[in-house]
Amino acid sequence: MDVAARGEQTAVGVRLTINGLDYFARVDARTTLLDWLREGAKLTGTKKGCNEGACGTCTVLVDGRRMNSCLILLAQCEGAEITTVEGLADSAGALHPVQEAFIEHDAFQCGYCTPGQLLSAVACIAEGHTGSADEVREWMSGNLCRCGAYPQITDAVLDVAERWAP
């Protein structure tokens, strides 16, 4: 098979929205959501840690649910609504309460896992997995932090959950 024909078969077109903006991409079907966000959409806030779903660094929201973007083909995202760290602050630049709480509790050090932690925290709170510190710790365990900011991350999540509680 010649290269052009093969390329035709192995390319895929995808429509999706990211942080409320519409995108259309035509990519090699192998392209993961993670690599496309970083290299295609130039949204480099989403970071690559392990590329096998074992660290949570690349966590984004897909239709409101947290997922590892390294474990998703862009092709599987037809019609999906993606939220990345770039979409957390409002359009005027005001930080999301979870972002503020992470700063307030010093819930990061090098910052590399932080975008994933933030999106996971937003989802953890929305899921209601904030009944106790133990529950938060378990439900925030999908995001490794090698600097070891876990107690502060837990505090930040509990703090926001309390403030958001009806």
Added chain:
Amino acid sequence: MKEFAYSRARTAAEASALAGRSGTCLIAGGTELLNWMRLGIVAPDQVVDIGAIPGQAGIRLEGDTLLIGALADLNRIAGHPLVEAHAPLLGQACRSAASPQVRNRATLGGNILQRTRCPYFRAEEPLPWGCNKRRPGSGCSAHRGRNGEHAILGWTGSCVATHPSDPLVALTCLGAEVELVSPNALRRAPVGTLHVTQREARHAGEDSARYENTLRDDEMIVGFRIPAQSVTGTSYIKVRERRSYAYALVSAAAALRVEGGAVRSLGLVLGSVAQRPWRLRGAEAALIGQPISKDTVHAAVEEDLREAKSLPDNEHKIRLARNAAVRAVLTAATS
């Protein structure tokens, strides 16, 4: 990851027909398949996305049977009120798997078809060592090398891998059936017999390293049927190297009915000790009619595990399996 053509299936029948073609893989959540493709464990020319097939992710009760679609993801199952009411053991096992993010993506059908975590198997191409699953006849490096986390039951010299799924252990303990669709048929099978040990594969005249389950090439899992049981308690014990986001060293599921101080029924299954969930039938039978005490359970499990055979690095796993099974029963008795 090799280049592939991507398409979406609209129906289960269409997908199963495509699944039978060589060089084709189905993708649902993709949390396993993408890693297989990265490592070169599979290298399909064609990937068929079944994730959007309608009606495959439902969870509902039909009479005394809980029905769960193959595409239901682990977090939805764990958090579903019907699962909580009729199969809390399954919910507990699902919640203990992987991470919240992975569980949002991973489907139950895909989860039970995951493959071993053996590090020799999980190496990338070009494969640096022998692995009979990856290269027939190349030898089992785990058998000769490090095998602390490998099988204590059902293994052969050609493969010592275990199956790592948590939900599969719970499904087996609950006596669930798996529903399989192929282009011309729908069949049901006890989920605990879907996978085979290396020794069973060899007895069946198959390649003992590569023949891992009885699923035919053109078959696809579409759902699970879990009989609603009258149990008095269930428990899933998962022993791992860290508290979360880790595969089991050993797991144990128990579903127990105690009446008048004596065991009326018991399901007791070990995970991560063999290439399929390991039902402790001997212990189950021995404990019927007995009162629950640590000593009686311990004796029954120990007797059942006499057939376990350790590898050079994993002798501790036999004791760990025994203790986990005992703990599962005792916890179910007090839950």
Added chain:
Amino acid sequence: MTVHEQVRARRADLARVEAAAKVTGAAGYSMDNSPGGLLHAVLVGAPVARGKIVGIDTAAALADDHVVRVLTRADMPVFGEVQPFQAAAVHLPMQTGEIRFEGEPVAIVLATTIEAAEHARSLVDVLVEARPAVLPGAGAHHLIDDVGQGSGGVTWWPYGQPFRRGDAASAWDSAAVRVSGTYVQPSRHHNAMETSGTLAEWEGNRLTLHDSTQGGHILAPVLADAFHIAAEDVHVIAPFTGGGFGSKGWVWPHQILAAAAAKIAGVPVKLHLRRHDQYTASGFQPRMVQRVELGADSEGRLTMLRHRVSSITGLLETYLEGATEAKALYDCPVIETRQEIERVSIGSPTPLRGTLEGCGLWALESAMNELAREAGIDPLDLRLRNYAETDPISGRPWSSKRLRDAYQEGAKLFGWRERDTGGRRDGPWLIGSGMATSMHSAMRMTGGARVRVRRDGSALVETNITDIGTGLQTVLTLVAAEELDLPVDEVTVAWGDNSLPVTGPIYGSATLHTGSAVALACQDLRRRLPRFAAHLSIVEAIREAGLDEVVGEGVFGLPDKMPVDHDGGVSGYAMRTFGAVFVEVAVDPDLGIVQLRRMVGSYSAGRIMNHRTARSQMIGGLTWAWGKATMEHSELDPLSGRWLSKNLSGVHVPTNADIPADITVHFVDEVDRHASPIGAKGIGELGVIGIDAAVAEAVFDAVGVRIRELPITPQRILV
């Protein structure tokens, strides 16, 4: 509130100055850059641990039209010689046909997409003539001799020389109480969340690198050496690094290979190491076997200490983990230590957070806990009884040491004297407690900074540091505000670019060297103000003199002009940091599980510049320590000499669930004026140290199982 009061108040709790960038995704890490026309590079690793390359077949890899080139040794320039203490490996890859370890780079795929580059890697066929790998246990052992040199080793490394005072053999024979044990710790990888990455771009003979590094100051000299160019022609941009922990401290071959690939291809090349590659690209902490013998009198006073250490290193590359530095902890008349290396088919080991004493104290403090049991003395009392008032090795006075207070305040915070001993039951759990001492050499290097104050009242600190999350820019902000008497909001820091003033690396202690340089630059700036303005504020003086800005330069140097000292050098003082750690664990004896319940770390570590970030750093250290104690280990396949798992699913580091909230970090109030002008010493290593021995003791306390090999996994508890 005066500025001084404001600085003091905020010193306790100043939020990171780069915080907003980190929570919005705006912080730019090296691999976030993508100049037009770049090629993605993926390394092809040697398929065997030892042998010779016979040929490399690239045809299959090149069949994809996205794959532009596959570079092999034939394409490579001959690299110039690179220097140790800058380059982690001095025998650069792709220069000979020899394979020294599995995964050593032998080819580089360049492609227009990541997908194509990664797949093409697997298609490159490396034909080898394999030789049997030299595996741990079968390698040649070399004793480190008096000049710190093992066979084929290096002379610049100040650790591991034999030390002998008194007659250990006869002291052992006559000791009233004796313990001895062999303590093992496995090889471990750093596993920073960000894998290393280099983006290289050439313009003629000028090289620009965006890099993930802890050593922005050494990239230029090493790359200059390798490419025979001037260091001034290497521009390094490295503002944010996603964790290093030692793995990015020196320059590794991939950084040179990325630059070589860019030069050959004539376009920018981005080499973002895959997680898999990281296991063979940037070092690891070597497996160590330590033998400790302690003798004491009947009161528990040490009469002899013998400590012998063996660690693995590469066939050619020499890294020695200086574990016998632990000998400086206790007052003991007879001390004998020695170290050896074992050469095996493996890449070079390298420092990993909790280095030196961090390794040695696993053994020594475990032995001290065993001695306490043997002698029937509380482990805390045993330590106090053997407290070293002066450096037990050199006899020099300590530059500062308030370890006695750290023991006592830590014990109080933990409730050590009131603890239950001997395995209180709580459901399936048995509870145990343990303690140990932490100590680390105060590593000092040279630092540099420039400070500008403008007439509008703003100040700019310029220095080539890289952010790895220690809170360094925030500390520099506080130092400048205090020295200049300016509000902290008026101070900004420019960093992460080697066109800024050169400073030391981001390990050891960047607070010590760069913080001091900033203080000195501020003092220099004051000296440059007009003489008449002595009674004015800096800003008033600038305005009064009609100036736009005043600039000060500061260099923190060591007395003997050495680039580094690790224990006070020629200052006349012994310099270390200290701490006391206490842990409570729960052990499930049936399932072999150990869980952390609470931890207290109480430290004597010089002046704490910003309690907020210091506390976070110590919590991070304690998290590392829990990982070392209970789960972290990188195993080699005993047949092939390849790392068994090169991923984060097969290699565990702690998760959030492993670390309970009940962690107390306490600092004794202390200023060390001898160590640095700002009174600070490093704390990054200190938090990692001692916990392993304390956990082993706590497990023994709970279930009576003495574990002398890390990590403490179910397998080892279920004896």
